[in-house]
Amino acid sequence: MRTGLAIAAALAAAATNGMAPAVSADEAKGGKAPSLYLQCDGNPNNMSAGEGIARFIGAVTLLALFAPPVEAPDAEARKFGTEGVDACSALIDGARAEGNVARRLPLILARAVHRVEALDYAGARADVDKARGEAAAAGLNGDIYFDRSFGQSLDRIEAAIMARQGQVAEAKAKLLEKAVAYPNSLFVVGATEDFIGLSSDVTEAEIAWLRSLARMDHNQIWVLSARLQLAGRWREAAAADEAYLDYHGGLGFDERNTEYLTATAIVQHIAGNRERARALIADARRNFEDRKTRGKPETDTSRIIEHFDLFEILELIDRGEMVEARRRYAGRSEWVGITLAQSLHLNGLLRANAAPAELAGALATDPAEILKKRRETRLAELLAQDKDNKTLFGKILPYADVGSFETMSGRVWKVEKSKMLGKESPKAKGMFYIDCNPAGWQPCNDSMLLHAALLAKQKGKAGFTFWRDRERPIYGFVRFGDPGEPMMAETQYFAADDVVAELRRAIPSPAELEARRAARKAGAR
Secondary structure, eight states: OOTTHHHHHHHHHHHHHSOOOOOOHHHHTTOOSOOHHHHHHSOOTTOSTTHHHHTTSHHHHHHHHHSOOOOOOOGGGOOOHHHHHHHHHHHHSSTTOOOOHHHHHHHHHHHHHHHHHTTOHHHHHHHHHHHHHHHHHTTOTTOHHHHTTHHHHHHHHHHHHHHHTTOHHHHHHHHHHHHHHOTTOHHHHTTOOOOGGGOOOOOHHHHHHHHHHHHHOGGGHHHHHHHHHHTTOHHHHHHHHHHHHHHHHTTTOSSOOHHHHHHHHHHHHHTTOHHHHHHHHHHHHHHHHHHHHTTOOOSOHHHHHHHHHHHHHHHHHHTTOHHHHHHHHHTSSOOOSSOHHHHHHHHHHHHTTOOGGGOOGGGSSOHHHHHHHHHHHHHHHHHHHTTSSSTGGGGSOOOOOHHHHHTTHHHHHOOTTOSSEEEEOSSSTTOEEEEOTTOOTTTHHHHHHHHHHHHHHHTTOSEEEEEEOSSSTTEEEEEEEOTTSTTOOTTTOEEHHHHHHHHTTTSOOHHHHHHHHHHHHHHHO
């Protein structure tokens, strides 16, 4: 198995065989000016975001621990545009270039970012290709730790460049490659970016990614639903919304959210499920009034009222009362509480055969113009980010701290008398507390998911559903079951075998870890 061992061998070789890092004239004179490293990416020599992997391997660890004191990270010291390119180039090229591949890769991507700032998109793409080539030469590609951490940065930066070159479809495809390859990894799924504002086209890879995201955070079902709506897959969107109602209802919250009911009613109506839509909207009205009567009103009523109004318009359309439907829809200059797909759908329906005088307010703009303005706005936002010397650098992710994953091996794989599974929730029958203590932030989610999968198999269940506490992310709730059982909807369901197959590569069993360590030891001799 190359996991871990490939990183150790490649980075150790690079650290011991590489040339000594360059220093600036100011450093040589003992001055206090920021080093070229800080000017390039804001991180000191050999103390980049790659420190987690660096500390995992012997040779780099020795270099890092016994080197002279280094500067502190300082993003404010980063240069911009061509000045940043020059600072990075002094460390990447030439006789005294940085030789540690773990440090070189962030420097190369930083130069790519600076080239974007300087509007040199071709040069930026060339730097991404260079970084890919050096990562491949070091044997890093395909390693689960690299792929799911810093390795994603290559795709993120390349996609950002493609989007600015107008290659939105290609950018989306590039970003989604790893999201599809690692569907049970929050590292990948959560870090994948969304280009919906630049393109209304919806691919199967996007839907697969959003399904993975929704499994890890049930609130993301609304994002999945919105994208399904945009693809015209209204019945699938309605099913996703219904799954959310079922799942959220089973979590045992004290109050029901009226907006969830109204949002689902609208999608069900457009999907053609009129009876279900009307039952939902009636339930929503009762809940809305009941909460006010009990002194526990909704905190944001504007969106709910907008949903009630839109539902009435859908009913008018259903009855063929198009003039009144247009009047009510055009009565607002903009509908802010509905999805893009719903806006396009209503505009298309109501503008058809409308008299010129009726095309006012929200009906003044046709669907094609709505999409055009949305793309222009999103592109302007992207280009504005290129001037802040911060947003693009945020796309460069840290390396995984391999040791923190391996440390969790014994705790995660111990299913008898589990130390991670807690008591049953007093509010949600069948859901049990689970935590990742004492895991670091990187392996936390993997630890809980892998342990839940192992427990499911022990209990004779095919899978589980999971709810992660957003305010306390080291805690979650898990429910074990089989497909078709309560709170086991497809949108939330993790297949235990799939989770184990993927995540055991990051958190190996004790026996696998022992073999891995033995292989490292033999390779170091």
